[in-house]
Amino acid sequence: MGLNGSIPPEIGNLSFLVSLDLSWNRLHGGLPKDICIHNKLPRLKELQLTFNHLEGEIPVTLGECQQLEILDLSYNKFGGHVPQEIGNITRLTKLDLHWNNLSGTIPKEIGLLSNLEFMDLGSNKLSGSIPREVGNMTALIRLWLDSNSLSGNIPREIGGLNKLEMMWSDDNKLSGSIPREMWNVTTLLQLRIKNNSLSGTMSQEIGHLDSLEWLDMSYNKFSGPLPTSIFNMTSLEGIQLSSNTYSGALPSEIGNMKALRDLYLDNNVLTGKISNCCILAMNIPRFHIAL
Template identity: 45%
Template sequence: MSGNSFHGRLPKDICTHNNLQRLKLVNLSFNNLEGDIPSSLYQCPQLESIRLSNNNFGGYVPQIWNITLLKELDLGSNHLRGDIPKEIGYLNYLEVLDMRNNKFSGRLPRQLWNVTTLRELYIANIPLIGGIPKEIDNLNNLEILDMSYNNLCEPFPRQIWNITTLRKLHLRDASLYGIIPSTIENLSNLQWLELSSNQLNGPIPSTIGNLSNLQYLRLSSNKLNGPIPSTIGNLSNLWGLWLSSNKLNDELPSSICNLTSLDVLLLSNNSLEGTIPQCFQNFQSLLIFHLNANHFSGLIPSIFIKGCSLISINLSGNKLQGRLPKSLINCKSLKSLDVGNNRILDKFPFWMEALPQLRVLVLKSNKFDGNMSLPSQSYLSFPKLQV
């Protein structure tokens, strides 16, 4: 009964009816239910899955430890408070635990690290104290770990690199500092690495290129420095690369041309230099292309071929010169183009007036000249322009 508009409280006798004794799954997520979660849930002895996320439940986590067959407990995105109960450590079959986006306090119970059956653990955005315990590597079946938006205030926890089963690691905005260790290569199954908005420094380790299954790499808003390692080109399955707002420098490695599956490329707000590689014309699935606030120079290459999928292009705040490439007209889905604060010398691009989705066009602080009032060649020029 998830995803409806149910409101009010759950009945206190929800599991005391004889005809519910064989109930295996309760799914009431994404409703407007409120009040306490009734403790009578533990009177459904056959329950394997409880999903109550995205409601307005308050109070404490009920005593459900008698449900010895429980495999999934999803209480995320409510208003639950108090400690995360240590008795969770007695649920010997638990595979999925979601407590994120609540109002819990205190420390993570050490008994939690005894639940070696856990495959997914979500404890993001809850005001816990203390860091990540060293026992976390006991969870040797863990595939997804999300501890984002917590005030961990500690160096990068080396024990995590021992959990070789991890597929997704989310530690965004977790007040982590220190370097990304070279032992990151131990996580050979990793598909998603999210470490944005921390205080990480030092270089991006070259061993990151050994994560051959990686699809999303998010390291934005840290203090990482040095060049982008050439091994980045080994990540042939990469769909998204977020490296913006760091202190990265030097030219783009030629191996970046290997990442032809990219949908998102964000390298903004660094100190990268050199020219924009011509090989970007091979990135046919690219949707977001942001190189702004760097030191790129030379011409904007004519890389926008027929079938261009780009939605947003931001090249502002560089040292680019020459003319705007007319191949931009191939980007029929383009909604935003920002080439401001460069050294572009050209006429006003009336030829862009037929771009059907263009909403934002920024040309400021360049060397455009000529007439602004040529007769339109189309029935409705710039049909969706807003800015």
């Protein structure tokens, strides 16, 4: 499409509107402040406005769009806070606010979205901690919080998300150790927590994540030996542990990883050696070990 201009407030008069997709246009200005007030847009289930030039604050009246299931405002210029009223849209299955200028904290009311499967708040300016109420969002499959300024610990309540497949919280200011409960999320396919200030050792219990395909814990403050269990995880395609202070010898079990395609262990204090024949047997196209 090639639409430009702003979204008129009269759009709220379309009482039979079910889906509104104005993505990939040149729309500017803000969302009408009274977009769903007083039961306007009572049938609206999808609001998709990605890749525009929309700005201003996300109106709190969106919380009155009770039938909304998909809300995608990604790749715009929205500022201000994530309104706590979003927690009232309990039918939401997808919330995508990625790549805006949102600041402030993630409201704890987000935990009321028990049907939410996809949440992307990445590439904003969010700060504060990840609310423990995220653990109430038991339908979550993808949780993307990357490229913000989030701090504090990873809440142990995330360990109760038994459908979670992807967790991205890289490029933040998170600290503390990985909670033991994380290793109970056996549905995880991707765990990306690089470039934080996380510390502690890697538990042998990581081996419980037998579906894990991608692990990126690089650029943190992790230490201690690498557990042998990680090298028995035959579904792993990528391991990135660079720039920590892991120590000790590489386990011989590394030769078991037939699916491995990316292995980065450089800038640690690891010892020992890995033979060329082992690398060839695993068919690793990209590796950087630097023992």
